Amino acid sequence: MSATPSHTDYDVLVVGAGFSGLYLLHRLRSEGHRVRVVERAPEVGGTWYWNRYPGARCDVESVDYSYSWDEDLQQEWDWTEKYPAQHDILAYLTHVADRFDLRKDIDFETTLTGAEWDESTSVWTATASDGRRYRARFLLMAVGCLSVPKDIDLPGFDAFTGRVLRTYDWPEGEDLAGHRVGVVGTGSTGAQVIPALAKTVADLTVVQRTPNFVIPTRNRPLNDGELDEIKADYPDRRVRNRTHPAGVFRDDNPKTTFEVDDAEREATFQERWDGGGINFLGSFADLMFDQAANDAVAEFVHAKIDETVDDPTTADALKPMSYPLGAKRPVVATDYYETYNRDNVRLVDVKTTPLDTFTPTGFRLADGTEYQVDTMVLATGFDAFTGAFTTVDIRGTGGRRLSDIWNQDGAKTHLGLGAAGFPNMIIVAGVGSPSVLANMITAIEQHVEWISRLLDTMRSEGYTTIEAQEDAQEAWVQTVEEVAGMTLWPNGDSGSWYRGANIDGKVQIFMPYAAGVVEYGAAIDKSAANGYEGFILS
Known part of the structure; x- marks a missing residue:
């Protein structure tokens, strides 16, 4: 130059x-x-x-x-x-x-x-x-x-001749009402798109490689006057956010998991679960530092899955067993587990029965079971x-x-x-x-x-x-x-x-x-x- x-x-x-x-x-x-x-x-x-x-x-x-x-x-x-x-x-x-x-x-x-x-x-x-x-x-x-x-790493995916949509570049105004749809991926994106699609598509097949802990959002409209109160408190609220490790104030419980009795521990988990969102991770101070504490909160979530999902086999497949809650990005979503109770939704667990290959009209598992879909939605990460x-x-x-x-x-x-x-x-x-x-x-x-x-x-x-x-x-x-x-x-x-x-x-x-x-x-x-x-x- x-x-x-x-x-x-x-x-x-x-x-x-x-x-x-x-x-x-x-x-x-x-x-x-x-x-x-x-x-x-x-x-x-x-x-x-x-x-x-x-x-x-x-x-x-x-x-x-x-x-x-x-x-x-x-x-x-x-x-x-x-x-x-x-x-x-x-x-x-x-x-x-x-x-x-x-x-x-x-x-x-x-x-x-x-x-x-x-x-x-x-x-x-x-x-x-x-x-x-x-x-x-x-x-x-x-x-x-x-x-x-990330690149597509699904066996034989090029063989599929139906429509392929990727969540990161979703076509504006896309409507899959009445379609037979497959979704690959059950991370943060998958846990959001699956319940939304289930309400409109004719048939939804979820291909799960690794289950995730999904915390309910408990989203709601802001109440009358609530936003005004927040705006009045903004100077202090921003300070609280900047002085919390997570960059957003959480009402973290200073107690550790096992310094309380079983009843208080269960009640604390339940209160946080009912409240929804990332505050659940603040149930106790040691959840991300002590494996036994994390096992306790994981066991609570597993029980919630059992309570929510009607089919026991599906419920078991949705339970993460191979890593601590929070060790992967925490997933916060609405009606995720409830979605598997819908008649038009099925879960395919490819850890139990591996995915063999995709076909022109869907995909086939290692045991020979085939699934037919019109559209594949890839929520496969970054x-x-x-x-x-x-x-x-x-x-x-x-x-x-x-x-x-x-x-x-x-x-x-x-x-x-x-x-x-x-x-x-x-x-x-x-x-x-x-x-x-x-x-x-x-x-x-x-x-x-x-x-x-x-x-x-x-x-x-x-x-x-x-x-x-x-x-x-x-x-x-x-x-x-x-x-x-x-x-x-x-x-x-x-x-x-x-x-x-x-x-x-x-x-x-x-x-x-x-x-x-x-x-x-x-x-x-x-x-x-x-x-x-x-x-x-x-």
């Missing part, structure tokens, strides 16, 4: 226009940085644009799954339900983009294919699929943790944390590819913010940070504020580049592993995407930081206070 650093097109190139990208654009632009956002979708929203499948809903309360950085915004927006549906979140983000005039600095339907660091000019050059090129001092990756679906990075040709110092490094050594970062060998590339709420183990909005705001402070410091003190030190990066990766090792999270069965185990050949390291946003905030603030310790500023 012939351009000098003073003639870069932008100060900051942001990849992604979801919650992270929109806040980065607003904040950095208001602080005088020249910012451009590229987004492959035709609209803002990130994961909430793509995941339009029936039943899509957030498992964090609507009033907390929203920005805290503008008082007028949080006072003027009216949420209608306790847990927001996909279309409500997308409407909110569309409103944010309009209200703060963000669209003028976003290039929609623009897919980044590569980005290369020029050591001579300290500038990133990024290339889009349509040939457009962007030059910027900083490359901010606001791509989300769950934005690239290449979590890394997919949005390794599918782009990102080249750092010496032309080294990030995909080569992460595919060989695992996804390593320092403080979840930077990767050694990739100056001025900053990651937002992804691998090495609390991310999916917390309220993502709290985590995102924490990151954006740190990045804002960093860029202001670099500008005022004349620094050009920042890069993670390799030894600091290795130490942080070890810290993330050690913290996870103090909990039951690493015991999430052989397929946990927290470790990347759901992707064949992916290097397995525990990717989210399990200590939560409070400890994490202390770590990144300490680095900043000590001259961005663990990073090289030049």
Whole structure:
């Protein structure tokens, strides 16, 4: 490149226009940085644009799954339900983009294919699929943790000649009423889409590889006056959220599971179950630290499955036995277990009888049983944390590819913010940070504020580049592993995407930081206070 650093097109190139990208654009632009956002979708929203499948809903309360950085915004927006549906979140983000005039600095339907660091000019050059090129001092990756679906790994799937729908890119207005439908996947997405489809399709066949613990949502409309009370309490509520490890206040029980008698333990589980949502995980303080405690709560959920599901064989198949509750992403859904009592719904447990192959009109099990479907719905998960990075040709110092490094050594970062060998590339709420183990909005705001402070410091003190030190990066990766090792999270069965185990050949390291946003905030603030310790500023 012939351009000098003073003639870069932008100060900051942001990849992604979801919650992270929109806040980065607003904040950095208001602080005088020249910012451009590229987004492959035709609209803002990130994961909430793509995941339009029936039943899509957030498992964090609507009033907390929203920005805290503008008082007028949080006072003027009216949420209608306790847990927001996909279309409500997308409407909110569309409103944010309009209200703060963000669209003028976003290039929609623009897919980044590569980005290369020029050591001579300290500038990133990024290339889009349509040939457009962007030059910027900083490359901010606001791509989300769950934005690239995993490859289809179903035996003989190419033989199926019916319709295939993937939940991450659901056709707008799609109606499967009267169809014979198969669903593969019973994670968070599957547990939401299965009850929704069951109400309209003629026949629903659920293909389950691993059962999940599903906590009832207990969603409801917000009561009269309830939202007004919340809005009046917003300043204190936001503080409570930021001072809880999960990034959202939970009424956690300080008692441990076995310091109470059987009656109190059962009553506590029941009260939390009736209340619904992630508060169930706060039933006792040791559920994610003591296996016996976790066994007790798992036994409670197993009993609830027995109470709810009429057919004993189906109920047994729905009970997770191979991992602790919470060690995989907790699933929160509405009427999931009740759905298996419907006459038009059947569960096919391929752990008991393996899937042999797909056929032109459905699929066949190893015992020869065949199932006929018109449409297959794939809710089969994501290449979590890394997919949005390794599918782009990102080249750092010496032309080294990030995909080569992460595919060989695992996804390593320092403080979840930077990767050694990739100056001025900053990651937002992804691998090495609390991310999916917390309220993502709290985590995102924490990151954006740190990045804002960093860029202001670099500008005022004349620094050009920042890069993670390799030894600091290795130490942080070890810290993330050690913290996870103090909990039951690493015991999430052989397929946990927290470790990347759901992707064949992916290097397995525990990717989210399990200590939560409070400890994490202390770590990144300490680095900043000590001259961005663990990073090289030049």
